[in-house]
Each structure stands twice: as C-alpha cells, then as structure tokens.
Amino acid sequence: MSRIVAGRFDRSIDADAALDALKREGFSRQEVDAFYVSPPGQNALTPLGGDAPHSSEGSRKAGMGAAVGAAVGLAAGLIIGSLIGAHAVLLACGLGALVGAFAGAMATVRGGRRGLASVEHPVEGRGGRMIAICVDRSGTEASAVNILRSYNAREVGRAEGVWRDGSWRDFDPRQPLATV
Numbered sequence: 001m002s003r004i005v006a007g008r009f010d011r012s013i014d015a016d017a018a019l020d021a022l023k024r025e026g027f028s029r030q031e032v033d034a035f036y037v038s039p040p041g042q043n044a045l046t047p048l049g050g051d052a053p054h055s056s057e058g059s060r061k062a063g064m065g066a067a068v069g070a071a072v073g074l075a076a077g078l079i080i081g082s083l084i085g086a087h088a089v090l091l092a093c094g095l096g097a098l099v100g101a102f103a104g105a106m107a108t109v110r111g112g113r114r115g116l117a118s119v120e121h122p123v124e125g126r127g128g129r130m131i132a133i134c135v136d137r138s139g140t141e142a143s144a145v146n147i148l149r150s151y152n153a154r155e156v157g158r159a160e161g162v163w164r165d166g167s168w169r170d171f172d173p174r175q176p177l178a179t180v
Contacts, residue, residue, distance in 0.1 A: 002163035005144045006132040006177055007153025008037065015129045018151035022133065025143055030166040033132045037173050061108045069104020070097045128154075132171070134163045145180050156180055 009015040015034065022032050077096025081089035131148065135141040141158070148156045157177025162169040 001160040003135050003141065004132050004159045004161050004163060004168055005135050005141055005148065005156070005180065006130055006159065006168075007148035007156040008128040008130050009151075009153055010128055011152070012129055014152045015131055018131055018147055018153065021147045021151065022131075022144070025147060027133060027140070027144070031134045031137070031140075033134075033167045035130055035132075035171075037127050037130050059109050062105045065108030066101040066105040069107070070101035072104070073097045073100020076100070132168045134168075136163075 007018075009018070019032065019034060073096035074093050075096070077092040077094070078089065080096070081092030084092065131153070133140070133144040133148075135144050135158075145156060155177060158180050159175070159177050161171065
C-alpha cells in the first residue's frame with residue numbers, strides 16, 4: 001500500500017496551477033494523478049447505477065415518505081375526483097398519488113450526516129477535479145499538502161491505496177480522506 005495525499009478542486013484553473021507547482025517542486029509524472037470525481041450518486045459503482053446498493057444516508061427515509069405521500073395524494077385525489085364527477089375519479093386518484101409520492105420523498109430527503117453514515121448508507125463528498133500524489137518518497141508529504149492547500153484545494157487529506165503506473169488504482173469516492 002502506498003501513502004497518498006489528495007485534494008479536490010472547484011476550479012480547473014486552480015488544479016492546473018497546482019499540477020504545475022507539483023512539477024516545479026520535483027514530483028514526477030509517476031507520482032501525480034489528476035482525475036474527475038463525479039457528484040454523489042453518479043459514480044455508477046453498483047450494477048444498476050448509483051453509488052450505494054440501497055440508499056445514501058440522507059435518503060434513507062425517502063421510501064417511507066413517498067409511501068405516505070402517495071396515500072395522502074390518493075385520498076385527496078379521491079375527494080377532488082368525486083367532486084368533479086365519476087369519470088374524473090380515476091385520473092384524480094392517479095395524479096394525486098403521483099404528486100403525493102414525489103412530495104413525500106422530497107420532504108424526507110436531506111443532507112447526509114457523517115456520524116450516521118455506514119457502508120450501506122454512505123455520505124459522499126462533493127464532486128470535482130481531484131489531484132492525488134503518491135508520497136512514498138521521504139519528505140514529500142508536507143510539500144504536497146502545502147501545494148494543494150496553497151492552490152485552493154478543499155478536503156485535503158491522506159489515504160492508503162494501490163498506486164501503480166502513475167495512478168491511484170483503488171480510489172473509492174465514497175471513502176472520505178483522513179484529515180491532514
């Protein structure tokens with residue numbers, strides 16, 4: 001396992017400047033990897049897409065919210081449809097259930113909290129351009145951290161992983177970096 005320091009960038013211009021600074025500081029191409037991390041839920045890590053087999057921590061209760069919303073919407077549709085006329089009941093019930101399910105799911109979705117995260121319900125960091133540096137060479141970790149921070153990297157942290165052919169091979173966007 002290699003020691004890796006990484007940071008995410010909001011702006012490509014900052015990431016490009018950091019890459020130039022790393023090159024000037026003496027880091028080789030084999031020690032630096034730059035790649036894009038998709039926003040949470042868009043990394044296609046499961047067979048059906050998404051990042052977690054079930055749901056993220058922030059959407060854990062969305063299914064129940066959708067069911068309750070659908071039931072309330074169905075009841076409202078039944079009442080409204082019966083006031084309009086017998087021919088409109090089915091349409092009003094269907095529309096009410098659809099709108100209610102959507103509203104119920106959206107009302108229960110929230111930002112995930114790291115303290116409640118688990119493997120089944122992860123909390124992912126934001127997407128963006130990432131630069132990872134292999135710092136196995138003695139004395140390179142502090143220099144890499146300083147460069148990343150000086151060029152506005154956010155979530156600068158360290159990890160251990162498989163580094164081969166100038167690339168972080170086992171990167172998982174769901175795993176948070178250890179704070180530096």
